[in-house]
Amino acid sequence: MLMSRVMADCRRFESDSKCSLTIMGEQDEVIAAAAQHAADVHGHTDTPELREQLAGMLEPAEAYTSQREAEPFPA
Numbered sequence: 001m002l003m004s005r006v007m008a009d010c011r012r013f014e015s016d017s018k019c020s021l022t023i024m025g026e027q028d029e030v031i032a033a034a035a036q037h038a039a040d041v042h043g044h045t046d047t048p049e050l051r052e053q054l055a056g057m058l059e060p061a062e063a064y065t066s067q068r069e070a071e072p073f074p075a
């Protein structure tokens, strides 16, 4: 079965680092890469809770656009 591709887009939310990274691939790959990135660049700790949170932020890869406005991070 073909896995659908998803996207984790750092440009989606406002951040101090104005990170422009977009990660796309199959869900497991994207979550693994995004968790490492969140730890390396954004000072998070790679925990199961973080990965769960990241999973909730995934968008379909088809939603990719070259420009997007950052929205405030949900509280």
Ligand SMILES: [Zn+2]
Residues within 6 Å of the ligand: 010, 019, 020, 021, 037, 041, 042
């Ligand atoms: Zn980032």
